[in-house]
Amino acid sequence: MNQLRDILLVEDNPNDVELTMEALGEHNLANKVIVAHDGEDALDFLYRRARFAMRDDRPPAFILLDIKLPKLSGLEVLRAIRSDEKLKCIPVVMLTSSREESDLFHSYQLGVNAYVVKPVAFAAFLDAVKEIGAFWAILNELPPVR
């Protein structure tokens, strides 16, 4: 079942998209990774609007969410998800460069499921993303779809 669900990666920087995809690919995850390039794009996917209007209505397995995003920030996207009855159960993992206390604080206030700082060292980054993928896509049981 889980394998059938998509993973939503919200990341504006194509380099980071590439590196993250590389890391996720290392596990040979069967999940399709959908990339949203800003906050609004992410909400479009979740609400099946704009370019995602035609997608099926299954929610993603989990969301990898950057904080600093064009248009809507990651925190705003998180707030929108948590305040929507249909979306609020979707696991959200912050994957960000920010170690700022305020970001951590607000993320957890809004009900984030995990907060991971992107390590500068590539090896460490690979490990971190691989583990996130393994945990949330394989190990973790997702909430039932209604």
Next chain:
Amino acid sequence: MVYWKTMRWTFGIKLGLAIWLGLLANVFVSGIASYRGAIRLIETNQSVQHTYSLLAEFEQADSAISAVETGVRDFLLSGDTGYLDPYRAAVPAAEQSLVKLRSLAARHHEQQEDLRGLAALLEEALALSGKQVASRANRSTLSGDVGKQVALAREKTNRIRELLGRMKKTERTLLFRRQKIAEENAEASIRVVFFGTALALLLGILAGAAIFRNFSNSVATLKRGAELIGAGNLSYRIDTGNNDEFADLAAVLNNMAGQLGRARDELLRQVGLTEAILQSIGDGVAVINEHGEFLIYNHAACRISGIPEGRFPAAISGRYGCILHEDNLCPVPVEEMPLARAASGELVDETIVGIRPPPPDGDNRGIRWVHVTARPLRDGQGALTGAVAVMTDITEQRTAFQELKIRERLLRSVIEAMPVGVCIAGPDGAIGMVNAAGTALWGDHRESSPYGEVKAWHWRTGDPVLAREWVLKRAILNGETILQELIGIQTPGHSRKAVLLSAVPLRDSSGNLSGAIEVGEDITARISIEEELNRANKELEAFSYSVSHDLRAPLRHIDGFSGLLEKYAGSRLDEKARRYLDTISASAREMGKLIDDLLAFSRMGRTELMSTPVSMDRLLRDALDELASETAGRALEWEIGALPPVHGDPAMLRLVLVNLVSNAIKYTRYRAMGRIGVAGYRDGAEAVFRVRDNGVGFDMKYSEKLFGVFQRLHSSKEFEGTGIGLATVRRIIHRHGGRTWAAGTVDEGAAFYFSLPWRNEDSR
């Protein structure tokens, strides 16, 4: 008995007794004499009467016996019985005489014998005549003895006659003698009465004299005593020596003297008391009579006037010292002096005058200021008899008052010069004083009403300040002390200002609210700077955020793509190319570390500082645990002492310890045995901590550089590091209000110190 004992021999009794005694003596003597004279007279009359009756009896007897003898003789001689008739007539008379004689003889002592003899003779004669008559009648004739018989009878009669004659003679002699005695007795009585009267008169005179003497003595004693008492010797007591009316009078006088004496003693005591009070009170008291002469003045009056005790003037005058007007210091004319005014009937109330003491005493003394109250004195009829004045020396109060004024001026100047706006309000809220800064702050609107036309709002919230919320009102009405309340104000014609308002209630000596002081500080400039600073901080925060997020991303990408390059093309690269790739990765990571440290350092200056009790011992243990990976495999000798507890932010202080101990571990790396000591102690108002090592040390001339950001004394090759650790330590310690310093010697070691303010509650 009791009567006699309690009997008082009063003068009246004595006098009466003397008069009565004289009268009684007179009457007694006269009476006795009269009585005795009367008795004698009676006795004499009786004896004369007796004598006369005796003599009559004698005559009777004589004639009776003569008749008997004659009849008998004639009968005898004649025998004729006719002659017996006279005889027979005479016999009863003779017998009657005999009976009388016998009774007389019983009472009549002088001639008792003779009377008895006469009676006997008469009886014999009668008996003889009876016998002769009988014998003659029987024989009828008479023999020869008739003659004899007649002679016998005759003889008998003669004897009787003879005895009678003698007795008559004796009786007459007796009568004469008795009359003589009676006369003498009468004369004696007269003499007795005369002498008795004379004696009574003498006694009376003597008694009178004695009483008079008693009287005059007592009167003299009384007079003398009264004179002595009158002269003031009230302890003198009069003693008349008697228990009479004069003694009563003396007792009355003595009692009067005693009462007078007690009254005088009481009066003297009162006078003494009054004098003592007068002399001991601190206020000056002076009394003058209607001529202005001083009757009374006490020590205080002398002291206040500056006149030595003995030199007080006799009367008020302008000669001694000078009484000065309070206002212009001109001498007051004598008639306008308070006492003089009071003496003329005026009530002088609480006048203040200056007194310049007379020379030479006045030379070294300034003017004394005196508070005077004076009152006229009047006699019972209301006529003025002088005046009394009470003076209080108020020089000290006046001086103190002047000093107070000077201080008040000083205080005013200080307040006036203060850079903050000061307003002082009374209990009704009316502003009594505003300084220049206050006027500048509030405009002219604080003179009359507290906040008048000033608009005000709470600076933070923008809510208007209600009338009852103004700090000055709260201080006055509630006694609140308000410290630094930030409000915004706008006075007419002025721009908006931010004001820090404080107010303190003022209380009078009994603790009642009497007003308040308000201090207002215009912090508009400061607020704008603060706001500017806040804005700058916000920008810095945004910048830091941007750095942390955007600056690290490319580094990560460099490292990431280097890694990918090696992954996908590694086998085709030679050794040199692979080393270049490694260097690219390492540089990217180092920059990442630099950025992290710099962000941490920046955050250190901005994050809010906590202040809780901190156990430095525990923080050190945590720090050592954290550094365990760095000490692994090292030969280290630890000297850890007990550290004093402090107040501060535990996370930051932990970072301080981590940085310092980490440095010590790092710089002892090349020692065979690294020695690291951590100690702490209290030094006055500070708690001082020291981390010492025997590492490479440093040159003291760079000691201040050590704490600068990115300042390093060693190459990265020798000792890795970003040069931000000690800068972070200093920033944290400074933010705690402490100090940092270091001591070291090259190749011998270094000691890093930091101190934190000591708070009393830290010493548990």
